[in-house]
Amino acid sequence: MSIHSIVLTKGVPDFREGQVSFDEDGHLERGKTPTVMNPNDEHALRGALQTKVRHSGRVSVMSMGPPGYGDVLQEAMESVYADDLYLLSDRELAASDTWATAITLATGLEKLGVPDLVFAGFKTADGETGHTGPQTCWALDLPMITHVVSIDVDEAERIVRAQRLVEGDVEEIETVETELPAFIVVDPEFDTSYRTAGERLVLKDLRERTTDRAEEHEQHLTTWDHEDLNLDPDYIGLDGSPTIVSSVDPIPKPPAERDATVVDPTDEDGMSEVFEEMQPLAAGGD
Amino acid sequence: MEVILMSETYEHYEAVVVGAGPGGAATAAKLADEGIETLVLERGVDAGAKNVSGGLLYAEQSAPYTIDDLFPDIRAAATERPITEYYMQNVAGEKVKEYDLTSLHEHDTAWSDAVLRRRMDSWLAERVHERTRETGGGLLTGIHANGLLRENGEIVGVTCDEIDPIRADLIVAADGVNSELARDAGLMDWDEPEEWFQGVKATVDMPAVDDRFGIEPDEGVAHLFSGDLFEGVRGGGFLYTNTDSLSIGAVFHLDSLVEERAEPHELLNALLTHPLLARWLGEEYTEVEYAAKLVPDSKKVAHTSPHKDRLVLVGDAAGQMQAQGPIIKGMNHAVSAGALAAEAFATAKRRNNPESAGKRYERKLKESGVMKKLRPKRYERLRPIGEREKTTDVVDRLLTSPIGRVGLKAMDSIGLVERLYSSPFMSMSIPDTRTPYVTLPTVIAEELGAPVRDRSTVEPPSLEERIGELTYDTDIGNPHIRLRDSSVEASGTAVSACPVSATDFGGGCYREETITTNGDTKHVVSLDTQPCIECGTCAVVADTDWEHPGGGKGVEFTRG
Numbered sequence: 001m002s003i004h005s006i007v008l009t010k011g012v013p014d015f016r017e018g019q020v021s022f023d024e025d026g027h028l029e030r031g032k033t034p035t036v037m038n039p040n041d042e043h044a045l046r047g048a049l050q051t052k053v054r055h056s057g058r059v060s061v062m063s064m065g066p067p068g069y070g071d072v073l074q075e076a077m078e079s080v081y082a083d084d085l086y087l088l089s090d091r092e093l094a095a096s097d098t099w100a101t102a103i104t105l106a107t108g109l110e111k112l113g114v115p116d117l118v119f120a121g122f123k124t125a126d127g128e129t130g131h132t133g134p135q136t137c138w139a140l141d142l143p144m145i146t147h148v149v150s151i152d153v154d155e156a157e158r159i160v161r162a163q164r165l166v167e168g169d170v171e172e173i174e175t176v177e178t179e180l181p182a183f184i185v186v187d188p189e190f191d192t193s194y195r196t197a198g199e200r201l202v203l204k205d206l207r208e209r210t211t212d213r214a215e216e217h218e219q220h221l222t223t224w225d226h227e228d229l230n231l232d233p234d235y236i237g238l239d240g241s242p243t244i245v246s247s248v249d250p251i252p253k254p255p256a257e258r259d260a261t262v263v264d265p266t267d268e269d270g271m272s273e274v275f276e277e278m279q280p281l282a283a284g285g286d
Numbered sequence: 287m288e289v290i291l292m293s294e295t296y297e298h299y300e301a302v303v304v305g306a307g308p309g310g311a312a313t314a315a316k317l318a319d320e321g322i323e324t325l326v327l328e329r330g331v332d333a334g335a336k337n338v339s340g341g342l343l344y345a346e347q348s349a350p351y352t353i354d355d356l357f358p359d360i361r362a363a364a365t366e367r368p369i370t371e372y373y374m375q376n377v378a379g380e381k382v383k384e385y386d387l388t389s390l391h392e393h394d395t396a397w398s399d400a401v402l403r404r405r406m407d408s409w410l411a412e413r414v415h416e417r418t419r420e421t422g423g424g425l426l427t428g429i430h431a432n433g434l435l436r437e438n439g440e441i442v443g444v445t446c447d448e449i450d451p452i453r454a455d456l457i458v459a460a461d462g463v464n465s466e467l468a469r470d471a472g473l474m475d476w477d478e479p480e481e482w483f484q485g486v487k488a489t490v491d492m493p494a495v496d497d498r499f500g501i502e503p504d505e506g507v508a509h510l511f512s513g514d515l516f517e518g519v520r521g522g523g524f525l526y527t528n529t530d531s532l533s534i535g536a537v538f539h540l541d542s543l544v545e546e547r548a549e550p551h552e553l554l555n556a557l558l559t560h561p562l563l564a565r566w567l568g569e570e571y572t573e574v575e576y577a578a579k580l581v582p583d584s585k586k587v588a589h590t591s592p593h594k595d596r597l598v599l600v601g602d603a604a605g606q607m608q609a610q611g612p613i614i615k616g617m618n619h620a621v622s623a624g625a626l627a628a629e630a631f632a633t634a635k636r637r638n639n640p641e642s643a644g645k646r647y648e649r650k651l652k653e654s655g656v657m658k659k660l661r662p663k664r665y666e667r668l669r670p671i672g673e674r675e676k677t678t679d680v681v682d683r684l685l686t687s688p689i690g691r692v693g694l695k696a697m698d699s700i701g702l703v704e705r706l707y708s709s710p711f712m713s714m715s716i717p718d719t720r721t722p723y724v725t726l727p728t729v730i731a732e733e734l735g736a737p738v739r740d741r742s743t744v745e746p747p748s749l750e751e752r753i754g755e756l757t758y759d760t761d762i763g764n765p766h767i768r769l770r771d772s773s774v775e776a777s778g779t780a781v782s783a784c785p786v787s788a789t790d791f792g793g794g795c796y797r798e799e800t801i802t803t804n805g806d807t808k809h810v811v812s813l814d815t816q817p818c819i820e821c822g823t824c825a826v827v828a829d830t831d832w833e834h835p836g837g838g839k840g841v842e843f844t845r846g
């Protein structure tokens with residue numbers, strides 16, 4: 001028995017210090033900022049890997065984006081030893097909003113044959129809507145479990161049991177189950193520890209088998225454009241995106257709460273003023 | 287129904303081997319060859335990352351198993367150089383007398399190669415993984431077995447920091463010196479300093495070994511050092527040639543180190559900076575690694591019945607480390623013992639009596655002659671006389687007296703001293719006193735030696751620099767050693783005996799501190815395990831709760 005999982009992942013600008021560049025107006029300079037795999041998608045990938053380790057089977061990774069996303073997919077192959085990669089890439093797909101992205105991803109998944117489990121990340125580091133997963137799921141008409149922190153697949157019963165974080169006044173963990181195939185949105189708290197030697201040995205096997213594969217990841221990469229997917233250009237990309245962006249404003253720096261006076265420590269007058277100002281504080285006043 | 291059972295029972299393997307040093311590797315390889323499902327657990331991030339030896343790996347002609355019986359490619363793939371010349375340097379001040387002990391080295395030796403443990407052990411581990419994986423098991427690194435799993439008081443498996451407990455029909459403790467499993471089973475304790483040696487070592491970069499030693503790439507040299515180099519501490523130094531580096535170090539009797547309150551790193555420096563070494567070390571000294579580890583003395587601690595229930599002890603964990611005069615043989619015996627243990631289990635299983643593996647292993651250790659080497663009868667018989675302080679005094683006085691000195695010269699003129707040194711029979715029964723380690727070599731050098739003309743320019747790194755060069759992954763907030771008694775009386779010795787601590791150094795593991803409360807001053811010992819290199823010394827010389835760090839944590843040696 002085995003389980004086929006697909007992970008949806010997106011490339012995002014590398015927002016880490018030293019990688020990201022902004023212009024004078026505070027706009028992201030995409031050309032100068034490298035693209036990396038969306039950090040939250042790592043948890044989704046690890047969820048799929050855990051499923052493969054426990055139940056064997058196959059992990060596919062799918063992304064919609066420009067051809068440069070091939071590197072992101074390679075990263076995915078390296079980190080979770082994915083079996084095959086799918087890139088949905090086409091000029092017609094450019095400027096998709098979450099709706100158009102979801103329609104496209106759902107069509108790609110259908111073309112591939114809906115797997116047992118679809119994994120999506122919680123939110124991306126740039127768009128941050130958290131809509132893409134649920135919308136894709138809706139388009140596929142699959143049962144969905146969000147905020148998932150652990151899963152347990154019962155292959156015989158074709159059931160997935162998941163623990164999910166329910167945020168309220170206190171954090172609670174709720175256990176739910178649904179039939180396969182199902183759509184899982186993975187929470188960053190997802191537990192991917194391996195507590196048995198057997199699991200760790202399988203993981204080691206996968207690592208050994210995949211090292212070479214990731215190096216020649218292009219041989220395992222399938223690229224589909226809108227024609228391959230049989231998608232009408234009016235329903236995808238910019239034309240298929242109902243979201244209207246009225247304007248993009250840089251977030252202003254928070255104003256400082258207090259005024260500061262700069263005092264040169266070698267300036268005696270200035271310094272004695274400082275001490276005078278501080279006197280009441282030292283005396284315990286305010 | 288089945289699901290519930292699965293979650294309540296632990297994973298089971300036919301055999302679980304804890305530790306992937308030479309002992310564990312040999313056991314696992316032999317078990318796999320017998321078709322036994324074998325899981326190997328190693329705490330290092332990589333096999334060899336925790337291990338240190340001198341190290342000359344011996345293949346003895348008389349051994350039931352040698353490492354190349356089990357790993358035929360090892361010499362081509364994972365050792366440094368065959369050792370083809372073997373000398374003893376007797377040192378007194380700057381006077382040195384050299385004896386050629388190549389014949390002792392070659393006695394019962396099929397071959398002997400210098401090795402570096404990270405390279406060798408990680409190579410072995412890969413082979414072991416390939417072979418055990420075929421049985422349904424395999425080798426995992428980064429897993430620290432922290433104790434024995436018991437059921438109704440009987441040992442049935444191991445517990446680990448990182449994974450759920452493992453049950454097995456055979457449990458092999460090949461976890462080296464300071465074996466937590468052997469201690470948990472009550473088979474070994476860590477109480478008496480006189481049962482242990484401490485080895486310290488520097489690996490020194492040397493691209494031109496051939497030139498410096500006048501040898502070919504397929505040749506190698508060993509030099510042993512004894513005499514007054516180590517301030518009266520009983521012990522000996524060594525220098526072994528690797529492919530493009532040198533292993534230089536010393537092995538000391540732990541009780542002597544404790545008695546003299548000696549600092550191991552300073553004793554090592556005394557060797558490194560001795561003018562005798564200048565001709566090999568030259569002007570440039572680049573130390574690539576500083577390391578240390580306890581070494582059991584098989585004469586005193588080799589367990590004669592190293593098993594309990596389903597557990598067997600192999601290698602250092604069982605005290606199977608033979609100091610045969612200047613020759614240190616631990617790795618080879620760990621290999622022999624491991625393969626014998628595997629053989630014992632395979633037979634026991636075939637006879638449908640897996641519980642008998644321990645007894646069979648014990649018998650094999652005896653019948654194969656391994657135990658006789660580890661615990662030589664002659665030493666046991668002579669020990670009560672040879673190691674009495676009075677005897678030592680008399681012999682030492684005689685040796686250092688004019689008569690003794692004349693006698694020595696007479697013996698040397700007919701080549702008798704070198705021949706005696708070369709006698710394997712003698713070296714197996716040498717008493718653990720200062721006579722053979724200090725007095726005799728010193729007198730030899732004084733009477734027969736010639737002064738060394740070279741000057742040493744070697745400046746060994748400070749302890750701080752040595753620690754700074756090492757790689758650590760500290761388990762912050764979870765120290766693996768805790769002081770049970772911080773009084774100077776109970777634990778003060780560790781300040782000097784710990785190889786990364788020193789009396790005048792605040793950056794080590796152990797420090798002596800003065801605390802003043804209400805006008806009362808108190809001297810106490812404090813411990814910071816961050817620079818710890820896991821040598822095991824303080825487990826014996828101080829009052830501690832001592833464990834190895836969690837899997838993958840702690841120090842990571844790159845040479846060993």
Ligand SMILES: Cc1cc2nc3c(=O)[nH]c(=O)nc-3n(C[C@H](O)[C@H](O)[C@H](O)COP(=O)(O)OP(=O)(O)OC[C@H]3O[C@@H](n4cnc5c(N)ncnc54)[C@H](O)[C@@H]3O)c2cc1C
Nearest residue numbers: 008009064095097098120121123124127128129130131132
């Ligand atoms: C208001 C608004 C306006 C926008 N306008 C534009 C625009 O004009 N032009 C433009 O180019 N973009 C635009 N975007 C960006 C674009 O719509 C989103 O980046 C994209 O749809 C994914 O949404 P997200 O980044 O919010 O992902 P989220 O919904 O936060 O992502 C959740 C998960 O969905 C999956 N996922 C998301 N995107 C992909 C993908 N591409 N491939 C595979 N899996 C994926 C991942 O698993 C991810 O972890 C806009 C976004 C917003 C919020």
Ligand SMILES: Cc1cc2nc3c(=O)[nH]c(=O)nc-3n(C[C@H](O)[C@H](O)[C@H](O)COP(=O)(O)OP(=O)(O)OC[C@H]3O[C@@H](n4cnc5c(N)ncnc54)[C@H](O)[C@@H]3O)c2cc1C
Nearest residue numbers: 305307308309329339340341342431462485601602616617
């Ligand atoms: C300075 C020095 C010089 C030496 N010179 C020589 C020499 O020249 N020739 C010679 O033959 N011998 C020499 N020895 C001795 C030799 O190193 C040992 O006898 C030999 O390594 C013993 O092998 P072993 O397999 O029993 O244990 P080790 O090699 O110590 O292997 C034990 C393994 O178990 C692992 N382990 C420990 N605890 C756990 C745990 N709880 N869970 C999981 N894994 C664990 C360790 O990480 C390690 O990999 C020397 C030793 C020293 C210190």
Ligand code: SF4
Nearest residue numbers: 784818819821822824
């Ligand atoms: S703290 Fe103990 S185990 Fe660690 S290096 Fe010092 S003496 Fe060795």
